[in-house]
Amino acid sequence: MRWYESARLIFQAIAAKEVTGSERSSDRRKIRDWLASRDRPEAAAEGTAGPIYFDKDHNVQRGIAIGLFYGGKLFSAPVQFTLVTDPDKVPGFDRLRASGMVIDASGTKIVKTPVVYAGIDLNSLDNIDVRASTFAADFFVWFRFQDESNLDVHEVEFPTAVSGAQLGKEVWRRSSGGFTTSTYHVKGVFHAEYEFARFPFDRQTLRIPIQVRNSTSYTLILAYGGAGSRQTKADASPLASRLWLLQNQIFYRDVVSYQSAAFGNQAAGTGQTGIEFNRINAAITIKRDVLGFAVKNFLPLLCILVAVVIGYMIGADVINPRISIGVTALLTTSVLYQKLAGDLPSVTYIIAMDYVFFAFFAFCVLYLLLTVVSYETHKLKKQQTTKLLNLGGAALTFLTLLAVLAFVWVR
Secondary structure, three states: OHHHHHHHHHHHHHHHHOOOOOOHHHHHHHHHHHHHOOOOHHHOEOOOOOOEOEOOOOOEOOOEOOEEEEOOEEEEOOEEEEEEOOHHHOOOHHHHHHOOOEEEEOOEEEEEEEEEEEEEEEEEEEEEEOOOOEEEEEEEEEEEEEHHHOOOHHHEEOOOEEEEOOOOOEEEEEEEOOEEEEEEEEEEEEEOOOOOOOOOOOEEEEEEEEEEOOOOOOOOEEEEOOOOOOOOOOOOOOEOOOOEEEEEEEEEEEEEEEEEOHHHOHHHOOOOEEEEEEEEEEEEEEEEOHHHHHHHHHHHHHHHHHHHHHHHHOOOOOHHHHHHHHHHHHHHHHHHHHHHHHHOOOOOOOOHHHHHHHHHHHHHHHHHHHHHHHHHHHHOOOHHHHHHHHHHHHHHHHHHHHHHHHHHHHO
16 A cells, blocks of 8 residues: 555655656656645645654654454454644544543653444445436445444445435344444445446446444544455346446545634634544446447448448439439438437547547538539539549548447457
């Protein structure tokens, strides 16, 4: 994770300083200066496991992570030690100290933070609605915690839930060795961020984050604890839709920070105060069934292409049928393009499928133009020129289509 965070930090610096790579030495200086400016909690950069900033010795201020080996796997220890850089900016710090959760090590404050192991066993993913930016999920969520931690499962929330997604009634519970495992059945509709730049060759990641309300990184740490249900079928796809194919499932922990100007405390000054929530996330990567999409959407375009090519074979003097073919092809392409746009949400960028339709619009316009020109050359008795125009138009249509498809595939 440290290597990942280092790379992420570099990308943040590149974005913040608008580094283009044109001037290598000055770009390196910009990145170095931006990293050096992360020298206090208020200026911390966003990290996967919390904010990142450097002290006077250029070290990152982080707590001590402790792990345990069990069953051949590495897990987070039931209690972690979280470093406190500024007690005034830790919500509820006095309560933590009164409860004996704060360790004072030569002036350095460390909070003993209990760990709750959690996991998700997916049953199904359905109603993947790219236009509404939602999807429906059915899964079991489980929590394993020390008996004395007094976890209130009713504080568990799903921040991206649109509807449903309530824990409801407990479906399974077991206590052993001082730990309790409880499992709940959850069904709901969740928000998703869909990306269509490569449509219809797109891959989408559906995320289900889970966090505990009214808890911070100093009072509770959520950690992914591996598989929790023996009924889970690792080789079974949770996707109910045949329009998508399962590519990958991963589970990970992250930290999200909410900033406020000292939460209304005037004595705290004007600095920013942050509340950090630990979350676990299920991230399911799916990809569109390109073959099924091609059969459904490319077949009408193929018919249009055939009609245009046939139009080039009709005599140049028969202008009315040729014009009718071109106009019909143009209108049909427009209708198909509008249908495609209606199936997707409004986006501000050009998707891969747009290039294909742009090419077909160009074919139709070129066909109509060459139809008129070849008709005129035919009337002028320039038969060789007329023939070259028709053959050149058909050849140019195929070559342009191949070039566009190659361009889309490479992108």
